[in-house]
Amino acid sequence: MTCDAVGKLIxxxxxxxxxxxxxxxxxxxxxxxxxxxxxxxxxSALGEALSRRQVEIPAKLLEDCRADLNAALAGGASLLKxxxxxxxxxxxxxxxxxxxSFSSLRIPxxxxxxxxxxxxxxxxxxxxxxxxxxxxxxxxxTVRSVQxxxxxxxxxxxxxxxxxxxxxxxxxxxxxxLLLAAFHQNNSEARMDSVALLNPQADTEGxxxxxxxxxxxxxxxxxxxxxxxxxxLASDPEVRKKLAGVLQTDDSAAVRLRIVDLLMTxxxxxxxxxxxxxVQREDNSGVRQKLQKALKDMNASQGIF
Amino acid sequence: xxxxxxxxxxxxxNPQVDSLIRAAQRGDQDAFEQLVRMYxxxxxxxxxxxxxxxxxxxxxxxxAFLRVFRNLQTFxxxxxxxxxxxxxxxxxxxxxxxxxxxxxEESAVVETADGNIDRMEAFEEEAAHxxxxxxxxxxxxxxxxxxxxxxxxxxxxxxxxxxxYQGLRLRNIGEMLGxxxxxxxxxxxxxxxxxxxxxxxxx
Numbered sequence: 427m428t429c430d431a432v433g434k435l436i437x438x439x440x441x442x443x444x445x446x447x448x449x450x451x452x453x454x455x456x457x458x459x460x461x462x463x464x465x466x467x468x469x470s471a472l473g474e475a476l477s478r479r480q481v482e483i484p485a486k487l488l489e490d491c492r493a494d495l496n497a498a499l500a501g502g503a504s505l506l507k508x509x510x511x512x513x514x515x516x517x518x519x520x521x522x523x524x525x526x527s528f529s530s531l532r533i534p535x536x537x538x539x540x541x542x543x544x545x546x547x548x549x550x551x552x553x554x555x556x557x558x559x560x561x562x563x564x565x566x567x568t569v570r571s572v573q574x575x576x577x578x579x580x581x582x583x584x585x586x587x588x589x590x591x592x593x594x595x596x597x598x599x600x601x602x603x604l605l606l607a608a609f610h611q612n613n614s615e616a617r618m619d620s621v622a623l624l625n626p627q628a629d630t631e632g633x634x635x636x637x638x639x640x641x642x643x644x645x646x647x648x649x650x651x652x653x654x655x656x657x658x659l660a661s662d663p664e665v666r667k668k669l670a671g672v673l674q675t676d677d678s679a680a681v682r683l684r685i686v687d688l689l690m691t692x693x694x695x696x697x698x699x700x701x702x703x704x705v706q707r708e709d710n711s712g713v714r715q716k717l718q719k720a721l722k723d724m725n726a727s728q729g730i731f
Numbered sequence: 732x733x734x735x736x737x738x739x740x741x742x743x744x745n746p747q748v749d750s751l752i753r754a755a756q757r758g759d760q761d762a763f764e765q766l767v768r769m770y771x772x773x774x775x776x777x778x779x780x781x782x783x784x785x786x787x788x789x790x791x792x793x794x795a796f797l798r799v800f801r802n803l804q805t806f807x808x809x810x811x812x813x814x815x816x817x818x819x820x821x822x823x824x825x826x827x828x829x830x831x832x833x834x835x836e837e838s839a840v841v842e843t844a845d846g847n848i849d850r851m852e853a854f855e856e857e858a859a860h861x862x863x864x865x866x867x868x869x870x871x872x873x874x875x876x877x878x879x880x881x882x883x884x885x886x887x888x889x890x891x892x893x894x895x896y897q898g899l900r901l902r903n904i905g906e907m908l909g910x911x912x913x914x915x916x917x918x919x920x921x922x923x924x925x926x927x928x929x930x931x932x933x934x
Contacts (some may be wrong), residue, residue, distance in 0.1 A: 437919060443919075475872060492790075499760070499800065646797070677830070
């Protein structure tokens with residue numbers, strides 16, 4: 427074998443990717459050729475230097491990833507069997523118009539929770555409708571969870587000077603306020619659960635809160651969940667405008683794909699320009715094909731002129 | 732080598748994995764969670780090593796396993812689950828790498844919860860104990876390695892990552908990337924050549 431021919435095989439030899447006969451021939455050449463042996467040594471040194479570059483996974487990252495995924499799976503209506511419309515949903519539909527807006531607030535959830543708790547306690551304590559009690563454990567830093575139990579009550583575990591558990595019937599507006607608070611804090615699992623319990627159809631403030639978060643939430647699962655909640659509002663011009671904006675900026679192909687699905691539920695020529703521009707820059711083939719199909723369905727060209 | 736995939740790397744058949752997949756396909760969420768936990772560390776390591784950003788790696792993790800969950804019903808056991816999973820993961824990572832190529836935004840530091848650290852953190856400890864000349868040399872080597880890796884095309888980078896760091900065979904890599912073993916070999920050859928050229932006087 428010539429040095430040229432061996433040179434082309436050295437990387438594959440180094441990684442053990444040559445068939446045995448070819449490997450034997452390379453070895454025979456290396457045995458006699460100092461220059462090719464030096465080349466192999468250089469590749470080994472390069473391999474060693476590169477191996478030392480491997481990044482260790484930060485301690486909490488795996489745990490966070492698993493929590494994100496669990497939250498997405500627990501909250502994803504499109505992933506799991508649809509939940510029956512329970513008392514909570516019925517309640518939201520009934521009282522949504524009375525919900526105060528927290529959409530623009532980014533205040534510490536602990537402070538909001540304390541205010542809300544005081545309100546709840548003052549109003550309902552002893553009335554047999556909503557009850558509260560201090561929790562036994564300490565050290566909560568954020569809203570920990572939002573869930574509905576078998577009887578239809580909503581339980582929110584959240585920050586306070588000392589941890590407390592609020593439990594109330596589904597028809598408590600204050601529970602809704604706490605849900606909005608949970609929606610605006612850093613625990614993605616709590617955000618996911620809150621999104622699942624909000625009802626943007628009945629209340630523009632709830633809708634705006636979801637739209638606002640869609641553009642900025644760092645968690646893909648939460649963004650997908652928000653899109654699920656916005657599905658019934660896909661014909662709302664405000665919603666469509668926002669979706670078109672997020673389509674152009676969101677990093678997740680799954681999110682962009684879902685947005686295109688939502689936008690395609692309606693023939694809307696005002697979005698042709700956005701879609702044409704997105705086709706040009708889209709690097710995910712699935713999203714690109716869907717956009718091309720949408721444009722074709724609207725008899726629009728796929729280029730920008 | 733991906734050590735947390737229950738020895739399933741490249742394997743066509745793995746009874747334990749197969750029974751978990753079948754259970755998950757029937758809607759058993761515990762089985763799905765067990766399945767995730769068999770593979771998620773290697774997925775996260777791949778994303779972290781390629782993208783060098785915990786936030787991006789976290790997004791890749793979530794998007795990958797959500798896609799797995801959504802599409803598990805379509806898995807027909809005609810390749811190993813590992814290969815099928817990695818097709819999904821590598822697609823998402825390639826998307827990210829291509830975006831970075833366009834934006835030229837890959838930075839020389841890794842974001843961590845404790846602040847930004849140099850990409851070649853592994854060298855730092857050693858450097859601290861070495862003589863100043865050696866430290867300077869290591870810094871330059873580090874920078875050259877980053878430049879060399881940055882010069883690879885996303886596909887070359889992916890093949891190199893899967894072969895060198897994840898220890899996968901080129902035949903499997905070709906299968907994952909929807910290409911041939913021969914094409915994967917060519918990618919690996921080009922990748923090593925490019926790095927040899929950039930790092931020539933250091934190695």
